[in-house]
Amino acid sequence: MSLWERLFGKKSEDTDTDIGEIKVHRNLDKNFGIIKDMLKDCDDVLYREIKIGIEGNQRAVVISIDGMTDENVLDNHILKNLMINSRIAPPDIGIFKRQIGDAVKDKTLSAAEMKEVGTIEQAVLDILIGDTAVILDNYDKIIIVGTKGWEMRDVAEPETENVIRGPRQGFIETLRVNTALIRRRIRDHKFKIKGYQIGRRSQTDVCVLYIEDLADEDVLEELDKRLKAIDIDAIIDSGYIEQLVEDNWRSIFPQIQNTERPDVATAALYEGKVVIVVDNSPFVLIIPSGFNAMMQSAEDYYERWGIATFIRALRYFALLMAIYMPALYIAVTTFHPQMLPAKLLISIAANRAGVPFPAVLEAIIMVLTLEILREAGIRLPGAIGQTIGIVGAVIIGQAAVDAGIVGPIMIIIVSITAVASFTIPSYNLAIAARLLRLVLIIASGFLGLYGVMLITMLALVHLCSLKSFGVPYLTPFTAPIGQRSDLKDALLKAPLLSMHYRETTVRKSERRRMLDHRDENFNKEG
């Protein structure tokens, strides 16, 4: 436990001491003046000057931001209580004079989230987050009432990572909703949510989620170090955090998995991984995550194991096809025609007879066309995007063959490749595969099969050198023999009943996931 104290014990003290240097003055007008000066020309700020007490001699100011506060709380639990209820049931006047702060805080304001801050800067920051500041005359603290509430998107089915079977919820842009979606799936007090504020100007909320006795302490410590090292003016999306904390920013391969699905994030937490939720982003990050995690889909775990195994093997095969098919075709037709059966060779030669370009150029033309179509399809609004896909695929392809620019076999190969690359669940891994495919096409154009193998070896060396927070990227494929039990959940998906242990990347003490309490004779008859 000492580590937790070392890690986070000191941190909690830090949050007690407010940022900024301007201490709150006892004089209301001075405080109000400073804040007004800081929030000059911010027309969305609401100032409400009120008078509290039976005689109305206690002045106060309520400051909030229009559009970021829950007006129900503001009206009924702050203003109404301060202005009306405090008159109906007045507290003892003596106390009221001496301990005005306590009287207001503990007896008048009926909101759930409340705190006091000692500096103006902290108060302004809290106002900007969406809370409401109550400034009292003759009191050297500012009361902050939690009134955050703004228009947000409904929790809807995520656009990416679709499944046939599985929950239909997706993360949204509000951090608290996202953490609540995960909390609903983990009713365990060991599940921790640790907050950071990153970005000098944006002060974006970033939460690190983990299950205390499952997550690797080293990963948490390293993540804490890397998050604290970030000094940037703004965090716009979780993609910023991903790029700032990942191990190797030069690589084209993603080393941090992102997901829009609460069930995927929760499953990762139960595996002992750490999840980062960033405000204003529906994509949460999962670390450490390797190649294997990005080839898995949530559905693999909800479907029967035989089906899941077949689909997963199919997905790996599709990945290989997406990377290698055009390159192998070029290599074999250009450099090693002797490797093909004679009949096939004749058919290919007849197809390519009218094509003026070498196979490499043909492939590059088609692959680039396809990439352009894909990009155009994403950028264009929904219905038109699909139209572009059909127009591009069918009409351009047909026309290109008719015009004799490319051979029909090349069209087939490039389209199969494209379809195959859509089966990769992780979008950023799919992009990496596409880039690799382009490199392979060029290499095979120069050196044939040998070039393909050479690039393969280079890519493998690179993949082997990658690590995600200390976990080798290609785990479990590169794991020592003793730790290859993780292979049960890699190329294959073993039956749930046989997966008694968590991944070997988590701490050894908490490896066991499941116990088998079934009767010994259970299932014996069949």
Add this chain to the structure above:
Amino acid sequence: MKDNSDIISTNQMIFILALAMISTGILRLPRSLADVVPYDHWIILLVTGLVITAVIAIHAWIVKLRPGVEYFEILGESLSRPIAYIVALAYIVYFIGLNGLIVRIFGETIKVYLLTKTPIEVINVSLLISCIYLSRKGVEVLGRLAAFLFPIVITVSIFLFLLSFINTNFRNLLPVFQITPVQVLRGIPVTILSFLGIEVLLFFGANLEKPRESMKSTIAVAAVALFYLLVIVATFAQFGPVQIKKLVWPTLDVFDTVQIPGLFIENVQVVVMSAWVIAVFTTIAPLYLAGVITAKSVTGFKDQASLAPPFLPFIYFASLIPKNLAHVYEVTDKFTFYFASIMVGAIPLIVLISLLIQARSGKGAKGNA
């Protein structure tokens, strides 16, 4: 964080060794054996396997005696500092020479089977450049690469050799137990080439996670010997000893005979050549890395990454020394017989004896005091 700590497990070491052994030697192994005797090649192979096991046991023993110490330091400790520098330089020359020869043979095969019109220089240099990339990454990455590739390469090759059994005549293997001990002794030197690569254990030994388990490295030799046994049986059963003498690379020619009716790819050359590139890459890269590591300890240079590229021109020129393919094999045989046996066998033996004597006298001194 445990980043680039350059620690490898015993398993990974075994994989590295096994893949380092399997390389160009395998192409000619049946031919070289057929030149010595017409029968009982498997006995020669098993005897050589035992010899190599003894050699690797010496290496493992050294690693075990001085856990976590670089080989250059061990050399200095056992043979005195000045001699250590000379021996280390000899090792560097040895790695350059061996790599040069392997690269040359590799280039020749690629030229014959894949890229008939491409200049061999392009093939050699591009392979060496990719080895530089690995050498910059270090032993840890090599360990993971080997662990990833070993199951694939072995499964694929065993499958391919099993395919070749479809139309073989096992009578070609007869007669058995006709060999004389003298013939066995004559066969050993030509077989040793196929096992070169074990010496990387000395250089990567300092990176072992558990140096106590270094003796397990002998498993690699056993595995490779078994694999070679399969190769020899497959080639001899296919061609017979007389025909093999006329083939340059009988091991590759075996696959030309594989014909599976109804298969999309008529011959399995695509798969064979892919596996071949992997096998050679995983031999040259460790040797290259071992050379870089030696150079690093000799020069006391901190930055391993910048030491890797200077090796390329030397290896490249070494690969140009033999005039033609026949000359390549002449040079290789001499290289293996004289240079390699000294560097891999004799010097480690001397080092081990010296270490043992030191340990004995050290103990004695302690006992006296």
